[in-house]
Amino acid sequence: METKFDFSGENLFKPIAFREDFNQFARLSETQAWSLFFTASREDSALGFSRAAGRFWTGLLVATVVEAILGVTIFQVF
Template sequence: MRTDFDFPNKYLIGPVVFRPDFNTPEETISVNQAWSLFFTAGQEDKVFDFNGEAGRFLTYLLLAVSVTGVLGVTLFSHVI
């Protein structure tokens, strides 16, 4: 079996954010890439590339949980 995969080993050990081809100055990372880096601790940036809605869903979920927490503390702080 012959493969054309020739990726230097020094780039396979470290996180993806330290690879030279990642995030050049003229491009920005997407929401999906940001969440992928968060959940994989910087090891992979294409975990959520299968679905474009996954990054927005996680962002809105985080926002909803934060707003609910702030409102809960504000409204029920006098109960204790």
């Protein structure tokens, strides 16, 4: 079995977002951004490569914020 992971580099324990070979100013997808968030910047493909996963978490966040704003607005009146 052959592995391409380098166990002896200085980047072994460094978060992926702070490595010099990461991203090179390319745009991140929603799924990559959420993967970096959930893994504390350790892995950018933890949620896979499907756009649906990123859209799900973004939609969930937006729905939570809207629900909180509406809840405060409705229940402050009474």
